[in-house]
Amino acid sequence: MTALAIRDLAKIYGDHTHALRGIDLDVEEGEFFALLGPNGAGKSTTIGIISSLVNKTRGRVEILGHDLDRERPLAKKRIGVVPQEFNFNQFEKVYNILVTQAGYYGIPAHIARERTEKYLRQLGLWGKRDVPSRELSGGMKRRLMIARALVHEPELLILDEPTAGVDIELRRSMWEFLTGLNEQGKTIILTTHYLEEAESLCRRIAIIDHGTIVENTDMKSLLEKLHVETFILDVSTPLNEVPVVDGFTMRLRDAETLEVDVPKSHSLNRVFIELERQGIAVLSMRNKANRLEELFMHLVERNLPDEQAVDTGEVSA
Amino acid sequence: MSAREQWIAFLTIVTREVRRFLRIWPQTLLPPAITISLYFVIFGNMIGSRVGEMGGFDYMAYIVPGLIMMSVIQNSYGNVVSSFFSTKWQHSIEEMMVSPMPSHVILLGFVVGGMVRGILTGLIVTLLSLFFTELRMEHAWITVLVVVLTALLFSLGGFLNALFARKFDDIAIVPTFILTPLTYLGGVFYSIDLLPDFWRAVSMANPILYMVNSFRFGVLGVSDVNVTVSLLAIAGFVAGFFVLALWLLYRGTGIRG
Numbered sequence: 022m023t024a025l026a027i028r029d030l031a032k033i034y035g036d037h038t039h040a041l042r043g044i045d046l047d048v049e050e051g052e053f054f055a056l057l058g059p060n061g062a063g064k065s066t067t068i069g070i071i072s073s074l075v076n077k078t079r080g081r082v083e084i085l086g087h088d089l090d091r092e093r094p095l096a097k098k099r100i101g102v103v104p105q106e107f108n109f110n111q112f113e114k115v116y117n118i119l120v121t122q123a124g125y126y127g128i129p130a131h132i133a134r135e136r137t138e139k140y141l142r143q144l145g146l147w148g149k150r151d152v153p154s155r156e157l158s159g160g161m162k163r164r165l166m167i168a169r170a171l172v173h174e175p176e177l178l179i180l181d182e183p184t185a186g187v188d189i190e191l192r193r194s195m196w197e198f199l200t201g202l203n204e205q206g207k208t209i210i211l212t213t214h215y216l217e218e219a220e221s222l223c224r225r226i227a228i229i230d231h232g233t234i235v236e237n238t239d240m241k242s243l244l245e246k247l248h249v250e251t252f253i254l255d256v257s258t259p260l261n262e263v264p265v266v267d268g269f270t271m272r273l274r275d276a277e278t279l280e281v282d283v284p285k286s287h288s289l290n291r292v293f294i295e296l297e298r299q300g301i302a303v304l305s306m307r308n309k310a311n312r313l314e315e316l317f318m319h320l321v322e323r324n325l326p327d328e329q330a331v332d333t334g335e336v337s338a
Numbered sequence: 339m340s341a342r343e344q345w346i347a348f349l350t351i352v353t354r355e356v357r358r359f360l361r362i363w364p365q366t367l368l369p370p371a372i373t374i375s376l377y378f379v380i381f382g383n384m385i386g387s388r389v390g391e392m393g394g395f396d397y398m399a400y401i402v403p404g405l406i407m408m409s410v411i412q413n414s415y416g417n418v419v420s421s422f423f424s425t426k427w428q429h430s431i432e433e434m435m436v437s438p439m440p441s442h443v444i445l446l447g448f449v450v451g452g453m454v455r456g457i458l459t460g461l462i463v464t465l466l467s468l469f470f471t472e473l474r475m476e477h478a479w480i481t482v483l484v485v486v487l488t489a490l491l492f493s494l495g496g497f498l499n500a501l502f503a504r505k506f507d508d509i510a511i512v513p514t515f516i517l518t519p520l521t522y523l524g525g526v527f528y529s530i531d532l533l534p535d536f537w538r539a540v541s542m543a544n545p546i547l548y549m550v551n552s553f554r555f556g557v558l559g560v561s562d563v564n565v566t567v568s569l570l571a572i573a574g575f576v577a578g579f580f581v582l583a584l585w586l587l588y589r590g591t592g593i594r595g
Contacts, residue, residue, distance in 0.1 A: 072436045076594055094339050094438035102436050117357075124350025125437035127343020169433070286371035 022086060024050045024177045024208035025071070030080030032066050034234075036249040042065040042232040043080065048225070050085070050176070054210045055219035058229035064212045065105065067229070068181050070143045072102040085176060098126060101170035105212075111155035115146055115165060118154060119172050126173040133172070139332050140168040144198070160191045167195075171202075178202065180211040184218060196222060220244075245285075251309035252289070254279040257302040266295040280309065339438050348447050355451025359417055366417070370409045371429030374463045377405055378407045378470045381527060393529050393560045398471045402464075403554040404526030407488060409463045412490060412513070412522060412547065414489040415528040418448050418496030426500065427510045431593055445497065445580070452493030453486070460485060473558060480565065481556030487572045488549045495581035501583070501592040520546045525554075530562045548572065 025048040025218040041063045048054045058064050060196065069075030071293055073093070082089040087096035108110055109118050116137060117258070123133030141147045144164040149157060154165060163183060167331075170178060183194045192215075204210050213219055219226060226243055227235040236243065259276035270282040271290055296303060339347070359366040361505045378398070386397035395399055428514075434444055467473060475481060503509045526547030530538050541547055548568035553560035563566075586592070 022581050048555070073430075074432055074435055074594060076590060097436065097438040100436075104429075104432065106429060109430055110425070110430045112361075117354075119352055121354055122433055122437070124353075124438050125347050125434055127346045127438075129346060173437075311351045 023083070024048050024049045024052065024085055025210065026081075026083040028081045028248055029070075030067065030070060030082065031078045032063075032070065032075065033078045039232050041070075041078075041080075044229070044232070046146070046227060046237065046293060048174035048177075048208060048210055048235060050205070050208050050227055050281070053200075053208075053223045054208070056212045056224040056229060056277050057216070057226060058212075061227045063232040064229055065181060066232075068102070068179055068212070071179060071208065072100065072104075073097065088295055098173065099176050101141075101173065101175035101178045103163075103166045103170045103178070103180040103183055105185065107166065108167065109154050109162075110166065112153055113140065114151055114159070115154055116150035117166065119169055122169050123172045128173060136172050136174070137168075140171050144168045160187045162196070163187055167198075172266050175207075177208045180209065182213055183211060184215060192218075249282050251283050252283060252306055253309050254281060254292075254296075254306050255304045256296075257304055258300075260301070264299055264301060266292055266294060315335060339440065343438075344440065344443050347437070348443050348450075351434075351444065351447025352450050352454070355417070356420060356454055357378075358421060359451075359455045362537065366413070366455060367462060370413060370459045371462050371466060374405050374409055376468055377401070378467065380389055382470055391560070393554075394561070395558055396471065399473075399558065400529075400554075401527055402467045402473065403557045404524075404550045405548045406460050406463050406467070406554045407485075407546075408526055410456040410460040410485055410489050410519050411492050412517065413459040413551070414452045415496040415513060415517060416490040417455040418452035419500045419503070420491045420512070421451065422448055422500035423503050423506070423509045426503075426593060427506075429529055435590075435593065441584055444494075445583055445587055448497055449490065449493040451487060452496055453489040456489035456492065457485060460489075466518065475502045475561075476559035477556045479556075480569075481553060483552045483569065484572070486548060487552070487569070487576060491549075491572060491576050491579060494576065494583055497583050498516050498586070503592070520544050523547075523564060545575065546572070554570075 025046065025139060027044060029043045029045065030041055031039070031043045033039050043139050043174075044063070044067070046067075056064050056067065066075055067095060070077045071084070073089070077220070084094075084096040084097045087099065089096045089128055093193040101112060113121070119137040120130070120133045123136060123268070124130070128136070137150075138147065141150055144167060146157075146161060146164055147160060148204070153265065154162065157165060163186075167180070171179075183199075187195065196218065199209060211219070225239050227234050252310065253274070256277055256279055261276075263271050263273050264273070264279070266281075267283070272280045274280050281292055283292065293303060306337070353438040381401060381576045382398035386401070389397040391397065391400075391518045395575050422431075425434075464473065489569075499509060523541065524544050525541070530547065533541060548563050548571055552565050552568040552572075555565045
């Protein structure tokens with residue numbers, strides 16, 4: 022079944038800003054899906070409409086077969102939303118925030134209490150249950166929002182930059198948690214500006230720019246569109262000049278660091294063999310940039326006016 | 339949502355609202371108790387003893403119903419306007435908007451929460467008044483009906499104010515510049531029979547006058563206005579405010595992009 026079906030979804034704000042220009046999108050049940058795009062691309066507007074926080078101008082949204090206009094309560098029951106900004110009562114205790122949220126879904130108190138304990142434990146917040154939410158750290162607040170979105174046990178979970186401002190260790194543990202949820206059958210849609218996150222978690226991806234979907238495919242096919250990858254090689258002995266290997270472009274970053282452009286059609290082995298033949302030993306190797314990031318920049322730059330094309334470093338919702 | 343689920347959601351909002359004002363009782367329950375006690379001491383005891391009788395009653399006994407209504411009006415309104423606006427301001431309104439709760443459940447939850455605080459404050463003031471005067475109850479049902487309708491009306495008023503408010507100043511304007519003057523000029527401290535014809539006619543346009551006098555009729559059995567007309571007018575305003583608030587909430591006015 023299709024977890025999320027969007028047809029001709031458009032949003033025009035009062036000042037005639039076209040935030041969405043009639044997008045179509047399908048996310049199948051059980052998928053881990055990434056929605057990427059630069060600032061102002063329309064990601065948050067899309068999520069806002071799906072979660073009923075923003076009125077659409079036209080179009081149709083179906084959540085697990087329920088039309089958001091005609092069967093709004095049924096559709097809403099099956100979706101959980103983790104927004105980008107903290108939006109819980111800052112003065113309320115952690116425990117009460119979850120129990121209250123469950124109550125909004127009509128869940129009886131004893132079940133609400135059981136689930137609250139379950140999700141607070143799973144997200145490592147049980148020890149903070151009696152603490153007012155404003156006293157939590159940034160990472161804990163993010164986890165609290167995930168727990169809150171899960172308390173009514175939705176089948177579709179939408180996360181708008183869930184790991185923004187979260188340290189690396191916690192980010193990894195959240196990835197594990199989300200992967201676990203997906204493996205249990207939950208459909209997950211996330212927006213992120215950590216493209217590494219999208220690449221390692223998501224099997225399918227859509228890129229939105231200027232209110233239009235510019236790419237919508239599976240991660241593997243998308244990465245195959247990358248014709249050239251750039252690698253950085255650390256070499257054992259200082260180099261005075263750039264080595265020459267036929268078919269590859271090389272540049273020196275400094276005497277002991279070499280940058281190599283590797284076309285998709287060429288084997289990387291040839292670089293090592295040729296360098297070894299020239300007496301250059303490679304100590305280590307890494308990607309110059311995240312592969313998805315390179316592709317993203319390419320896709321988004323295509324849609325930008327010239328004066329903006331040079332400044333696409335930041336990718337966020 | 340089934341009726342049972344809606345009932346659970348409604349109780350959840352009411353519980354949340356009551357827990358909120360009980361948690362901050364020094365800001366919500368204590369100030370009206372102190373303020374109204376001062377009215378009792380200053381206007382009732384010190385000045386009232388020189389005023390003599392009004393409407394056939396001790397001045398203290400005459401102003402008690404008005405002061406009870408004043409606390410009901412101010413606290414019903416104040417609870418909903420501050421709670422709903424702060425929910426908007428913190429964006430925690432989004433917790434409700436993403437849920438399947440229908441608009442009428444959200445509206446009723448906030449309104450009943452405001453009514454509980456208004457009526458509870460009214461009870462506190464009533465108990466305090468027993469230290470200063472004896473209370474009668476001429477028409478108990480009318481007394482209860484007027485309190486409930488007034489608390490309901492001003493809770494709805496607070497909700498409408500909060501829906502349109504964009505900053506904290508916007509929730510202070512109506513209580514300060516409209517509600518307080520209308521309450522003071524609504525016959526809390528005097529009978530409009532004392533006023534010249536022109537000001538008496540002007541006072542008749544003040545809706546709070548009808549609530550205060552209807553409540554006074556329930557307690558003391560005297561009123562400057564026709565109680566049946568008053569009750570019908572209050573009920574009419576309640577119906578109008580409820581429909582308007584529900585329609586605005588459904589449209590997402592002031593809360594949805």
